[in-house]
Structures are given as C-alpha cells and as structure tokens.
Amino acid sequence: MAQHPLLSPAICTLTMREVYRMTEDEAYERFKAIKWPDGVPTCPDCGCKSSWTLKGGRRWKCQGVITDAGTGLQRKCYLQYTVTSRTPLHSRKRSFCDILVAIAEFVNGVLGTAALRLRRRENNSYKTPFVFQHKIREALKVDYDQKLGGVVEVDGLFVGSKKVKPPFPITNEAELEKFYEVYRKKQTSLVVVRERPSDDGKKPGRLRVVHRESEAAAVAFVKSVLTPGTIVHVDYGSQWMRLNMHFELKRVNHSVSYSQDGACTNWAESFFSRVRAAERGVYRYWWPRYAEQYGVELAWKEENRLVDNGSQVDMIISCLMRAGRSTWTGYWQRYKNRIPF
Incomplete structure (x- = not known):
C-alpha cells in the first residue's frame, strides 16, 4: 500500500518553529527575493528597473519615463514604491514575520484554517485573519x-x-x-x-x-x-x-x-x-x-497536495506579489461596492 503524501518526510520543509525564529529582515528578504528574482527593484507602474534608494533601504523612487498614449508626451514617473506596493499587502500594518506566520498557517491547514483559530493563536482581532485569508484566496486566482x-x-x-x-x-x-x-x-x-x-x-x-x-x-x-x-x-x-x-x-x-x-x-x-x-x-x-x-x-x-509546504508558502507569496490591489481593502469599513459578489 502506497504511503499517504502527508506522511512523507519530504512534504514538510518548513516548520512553524523555523518561521517563528525568523527575524524581520529574513522574512522581508524572502518576500523581496520572490517579488524580484533578479534582485533589482522594479517600478510597479512603468516597469522601469532604474530607481533611487531612499532612506531606510526599503523604499525606492522610480527614474523611469512614462509616455502618454494619446498625446505622445513624456513625463517622469517618480513613483515611490516598496515591495508590497500595488499588491494585496499594500499599506500593510502587520510585520513581514506576522504575514509569513499567517501564510504558513494557511498552508498547513490541509482542509483550511478557521480565522477564529488564528485569532486566538496570534491574539488579533477576528477581522484581521478573516480579511487576510480572503485576500490570499483572491490572489490564488491570478493564474486563472x-x-x-x-x-x-x-x-x-x-x-x-x-x-x-x-x-x-x-x-x-x-x-x-x-x-x-x-x-x-x-x-x-x-x-x-x-x-x-x-x-x-x-x-x-x-x-x-x-x-x-x-x-x-x-x-x-x-x-x-x-x-x-x-x-x-x-x-x-x-x-x-x-x-x-x-x-x-x-x-x-x-x-x-x-x-x-x-x-x-x-x-x-x-x-x-x-x-x-x-x-x-x-x-x-x-x-x-x-x-x-x-x-x-x-x-x-x-x-x-504533493508539493512540500515550504514551496507552497513561496507559491502563495508569489501570487500575492503578482496580484493587484485587493477588492477586500476597506471591507470592514463597509466599502462594499469594492467587493465583487
């Protein structure tokens, strides 16, 4: 009888202990490496790879040029952006460590992870894991x-x-x-x-x-x-x-x-x-x-189901980095016109 995939040692390559022991810089570098595999920050508006690094080293200002399609006029982009700009994590309030923990919990729940469980585990408001999990589910449709x-x-x-x-x-x-x-x-x-x-x-x-x-x-x-x-x-x-x-x-x-x-x-x-x-x-x-x-x-x-959980975490981060601004933004503030259902 063949062994169930979840019983195989190869299916677990990232433990929660490893996630909790990560520093904020290590978690940030994981997101950055998935967002820009070549290591060069890229403007989410014009796609230019030329930018100034601003104070702190985690924000950039684009040096690209945008050409207006109608008039043909050119202007400087000058967009200030970060790793999470124009993604479901835009204007995030949680640290990268907390986000990585939430993604790992989402992955490890083979049949799903209840938001109330994450609320008790992380001592958040129920709204925080509920909306974040739905942002992940929305981002998973990026390859549809x-x-x-x-x-x-x-x-x-x-x-x-x-x-x-x-x-x-x-x-x-x-x-x-x-x-x-x-x-x-x-x-x-x-x-x-x-x-x-x-x-x-x-x-x-x-x-x-x-x-x-x-x-x-x-x-x-x-x-x-x-x-x-x-x-x-x-x-x-x-x-x-x-x-x-x-x-x-x-x-x-x-x-x-x-x-x-x-x-x-x-x-x-x-x-x-x-x-x-x-x-x-x-x-x-x-x-x-x-x-x-x-x-x-x-x-x-x-x-x-046959992919190890460490790779699944990276796959979800990749989906979040490629998806645009989430329609769940402002959900609990009753901006329901943004939610397409």
Whole structure:
C-alpha cells in the first residue's frame, strides 16, 4: 500500500518553529527575493528597473519615463514604491514575520484554517485573519487565465444551506418532495473543472472553481477555461449538453454506475469530498457570498497536495506579489461596492 503524501518526510520543509525564529529582515528578504528574482527593484507602474534608494533601504523612487498614449508626451514617473506596493499587502500594518506566520498557517491547514483559530493563536482581532485569508484566496486566482486542456471532468456540488428537518410531520412522498423542493431553492452550485493527472503521476492536474446559482449558469465559465479539442466528462445532467457543441462530451449515468463506457467524474467527486470535509469539519457553514472563495482555496490545495509546504508558502507569496490591489481593502469599513459578489 502506497504511503499517504502527508506522511512523507519530504512534504514538510518548513516548520512553524523555523518561521517563528525568523527575524524581520529574513522574512522581508524572502518576500523581496520572490517579488524580484533578479534582485533589482522594479517600478510597479512603468516597469522601469532604474530607481533611487531612499532612506531606510526599503523604499525606492522610480527614474523611469512614462509616455502618454494619446498625446505622445513624456513625463517622469517618480513613483515611490516598496515591495508590497500595488499588491494585496499594500499599506500593510502587520510585520513581514506576522504575514509569513499567517501564510504558513494557511498552508498547513490541509482542509483550511478557521480565522477564529488564528485569532486566538496570534491574539488579533477576528477581522484581521478573516480579511487576510480572503485576500490570499483572491490572489490564488491570478493564474486563472491559464486554460485547461486534455481530458477534464466537470461536476457541481450544492452548497450554502444547512441541513434542516421538516417543520411538519411527513406522511407521504408528495409532502417530502415538496419540502425538498423548497430546500433546494436555498442552495447554490459550486462547479469544478478538473484536469485528469498524467499517467506518470508527475502532473497532478489543474482545477478551476466557480460559484453560481445553478450548474446551468456555470456552462459559460466552463467553456471559457477550456482549450479547443478538450475531452469533457460529465454526468447525465441536461445542463451540460450545451458543451457538446464545443467539445467532445462523454457522459456517465450515476444512477447506474460510477463509470460507464470509459466516462466518469471520479476525480471531480474526489475534490468534492475535500470540500465537504472542510465545510463541515473546519468552517462549519459557508455563506453563499463566500463559497467561491473557499472553493478556490481548496482547489489550490488539492492541485498542490504533493508539493512540500515550504514551496507552497513561496507559491502563495508569489501570487500575492503578482496580484493587484485587493477588492477586500476597506471591507470592514463597509466599502462594499469594492467587493465583487
């Protein structure tokens, strides 16, 4: 029997003890090395690598020239920037050590890490870990412009509604069906598009997740993330038939078997088992407005489940450094018009 990846010594290359022992300068250098691999500070506005180093050594002033596209006039950039400028960490108040600890905790939670747990561990306000974790989840979508191909599986999962008992005694099947019809209307769909891993196991397969009011509403998203020539495996839901006009479609009737004529969605169902375990065991309940954010987090962890945790920390830092200003900025100050859900 093969050993579970999480039991392998190679999966743990960064311990929390090492993170807590880091100095602020060491944590800062880790962010800087990932932001600028060549070691040269680069202006986030004009991309110029020529700049003055200001007092303190952690702020630069750009010497680049910006050309106006309409008039052709040129002007000096003179932007003062830091490592975190134009990123979700823009105008941060926490130290780099604290941010690195939060990222490491986020990574080590295989099924997710509750914000209340981080609040107790770091003695922060609950708002701090809640917003920061959602900034990470938002940044993980920075690579969503890369399309999937080969053989993929598409399936949906109902989320966003607690299990409840009927408020009245059920005496026949008609009353039971009436109750479940009302119950279903309170649910929405988390749809996953998952590439199958390579035969040699070296390529685990990428995932894309979207949250919609129904599976039918996610068809446009599915088409947008797939390359031409992709083979798509789905169940017998009629909403997926529209994909047949664009891709080779293979369908499996789950009321008969899990696999049928080579078609199955077992890899997608495997991801949903992680989602259910996280929803019920860690987060307990998801508001529908946050369901896609949690789904993106779990999809990223499923995709990188064979990657050691030290590399995962660096991958998240890279996503944060490449993402733009977060829409979660000012969330607790009720700037809700900035939050796109």
